[in-house]
Amino acid sequence: EHNSMEEILKKTVVPLPTYEMREKSPPPPESNSLEFMHFYKSLEKEQRLEFLEKLSHDFGVDHRWASDLAAKMLDTQGRDVATILQVEDRLRYSLTPRYRQLLTHISKVQGGVKFLVDLRADLIEFASSKISDSPHMRDLNSTLKSLLSEWFSVGLLQLERITWRSPCEILQKISQYEAVHPVRNWTDLKRRVGPYRRCYAFTHASMPGEPLVVLHVALTEDIANNIQGIVREFATVDVDEDVNKINAAIFYSISSTQAGLQGVELGNYLIKRVVRELQSEFPHMAQFSSLSPIPGFSLWLQGTLGQHKKEGRATELLSEQEWREVEDVTGAAPGAPALEALRRLIGTSEWIRSDRLVHALEPALMRLCAWYLYGEKRRGYALNPVANFHLQNGATMWRLNWQADTSPRGIANSCGIMVNYRYFLQETSTNSTAYMQNKVIKASEQVVGLVSQFQKNSKL
Numbered sequence: 444e445h446n447s448m449e450e451i452l453k454k455t456v457v458p459l460p461t462y463e464m465r466e467k468s469p470p471p472p473e474s475n476s477l478e479f480m481h482f483y484k485s486l487e488k489e490q491r492l493e494f495l496e497k498l499s500h501d502f503g504v505d506h507r508w509a510s511d512l513a514a515k516m517l518d519t520q521g522r523d524v525a526t527i528l529q530v531e532d533r534l535r536y537s538l539t540p541r542y543r544q545l546l547t548h549i550s551k552v553q554g555g556v557k558f559l560v561d562l563r564a565d566l567i568e569f570a571s572s573k574i575s576d577s578p579h580m581r582d583l584n585s586t587l588k589s590l591l592s593e594w595f596s597v598g599l600l601q602l603e604r605i606t607w608r609s610p611c612e613i614l615q616k617i618s619q620y621e622a623v624h625p626v627r628n629w630t631d632l633k634r635r636v637g638p639y640r641r642c643y644a645f646t647h648a649s650m651p652g653e654p655l656v657v658l659h660v661a662l663t664e665d666i667a668n669n670i671q672g673i674v675r676e677f678a679t680v681d682v683d684e685d686v687n688k689i690n691a692a693i694f695y696s697i698s699s700t701q702a703g704l705q706g707v708e709l710g711n712y713l714i715k716r717v718v719r720e721l722q723s724e725f726p727h728m729a730q731f732s733s734l735s736p737i738p739g740f741s742l743w744l745q746g747t748l749g750q751h752k753k754e755g756r757a758t759e760l761l762s763e764q765e766w767r768e769v770e771d772v773t774g775a776a777p778g779a780p781a782l783e784a785l786r787r788l789i790g791t792s793e794w795i796r797s798d799r800l801v802h803a804l805e806p807a808l809m810r811l812c813a814w815y816l817y818g819e820k821r822r823g824y825a826l827n828p829v830a831n832f833h834l835q836n837g838a839t840m841w842r843l844n845w846q847a848d849t850s851p852r853g854i855a856n857s858c859g860i861m862v863n864y865r866y867f868l869q870e871t872s873t874n875s876t877a878y879m880q881n882k883v884i885k886a887s888e889q890v891v892g893l894v895s896q897f898q899k900n901s902k903l
């Protein structure tokens with residue numbers, strides 16, 4: 444078994460041609476790539492890990508060759524520029540991992556690009572499950588990611604609008620890939636591509652018929668503050684659109700379908716491309732915003748309540764008055780019992796059935812949610828992945844909406860709160876740079892106000 448891994452690698456990962464022959468040596472036979480692909484697909488997960496570790500470790504950069512050339516480059520300091528460029532080009536060439544050529548050869552055969560996308564999905568899975576974090580595997584991943592970024596750059600992507608007339612196989616995929624608000628049936632799907640709705644996908648010639656990333660848009664009079672009005676509404680599906688009722692585009696679901704294209708930023712490009720498409724269809728349209736879920740808020744809140752209980756700081760989360768309401772409604776004694784009662788209510792979503800509690804908890808939960816989105820960080824960036832995505836794109840954390848998603852899932856995941864990340868078109872690139880480089884979050888007065896209320900209470 445082992446020698447067949449070695450054999451395949453030795454045979455299919457041909458040595459890098461010499462610098463002089465780099466553009467003169469014919470590519471290896473296609474059969475090499477096909478054999479590599481066939482062999483890899485036949486392996487189980489664990490064997491794939493072993494195989495990729497061998498590939499990345501034994502067929503990477505020839506370090507001796509590179510260091511010799513690096514020394515040589517230092518020697519040529521002060522020489523004429525032509526010589527310096529020559530030596531630099533040799534050094535650059537010597538830093539090409541041997542397996543990089545194999546990847547480019549594979550991309551040229553039928554199904555090769557899709558194979559490489561799926562291979563990177565394996566690499567990402569191995570890296571994220573920490574079963575391999577070797578520097579060689581990281582190098583293989585970044586080499587493959589940079590190739591994929593070139594092959595899937597915007598100029599090579601096809602924007603497709605999905606309508607009720609799109610082929611069934613595409614509509615079926617749109618329904619299957621919908622990760623944010625699952626499509627329940629044909630009627631539901633028909634509404635999502637019907638009047639006052641737009642559905643766009645990026646496709647690529649190397650993966651025909653495969654939507655790479657899908658964006659669902661609702662066309663509304665103003666920026667939506669509730670998702671039921673979008674995914675539940677029984678708009679008669681055959682009504683014509685009235686342009687006077689269309690001033691805003693609401694991105695209410697976006698999903699990428701290829702795990703191996705993570706980090707290639709297809710979602711960001713799709714949003715920007717769709718904005719341009721909508722501007723040409725509706726020249727007067729000036730409001731572009733998401734209506735986004737806040738996955739993880741309820742869990743974070745449970746943890747925070749627990750932690751504050753241990754440290755006896757419960758009053759930093761809710762005011763005396765708010766705790767008194769909780770005690771009155773639940774009959775719990777002041778202090779820890781009331782906090783426990785609140786944790787249970789949030790955990791079981793029962794609180795939503797008591798109008799008094801819903802009313803009493805609104806200010807507190809909105810403050811806490813604003814802090815969760817704006818204040819909680821992971822390596823300096825927003826902890827919440829959806830916030831991080833839109834902030835990377837340069838959107839503004841614009842409005843928190845109470846009772847925006849009253850579905851059981853919405854209540855359980857984020858106490859029913861949703862957030863609009865607004866795309867002010869002239870500001871997105873500035874905001875994105877400020878966020879990516881200085882971790883500055885652009886937020887509206889409403890959000891900043893809620894955050895400072897939270898900070899006042901908890902002296903954070």
Ligand SMILES: CC(C)(COP(=O)(O)OP(=O)(O)O)[C@@H](O)C(=O)NCCC(N)=O
Pocket residue numbers: 622623656696697698699700704705706707708709710711712829832
């Ligand atoms: C939000 C999505 C579309 C961003 O994808 P993309 O723009 O390619 O970002 P990245 O993975 O390249 O960083 C992606 O992360 C996704 O599908 N997330 C799960 C569904 C969701 N919308 O949260």
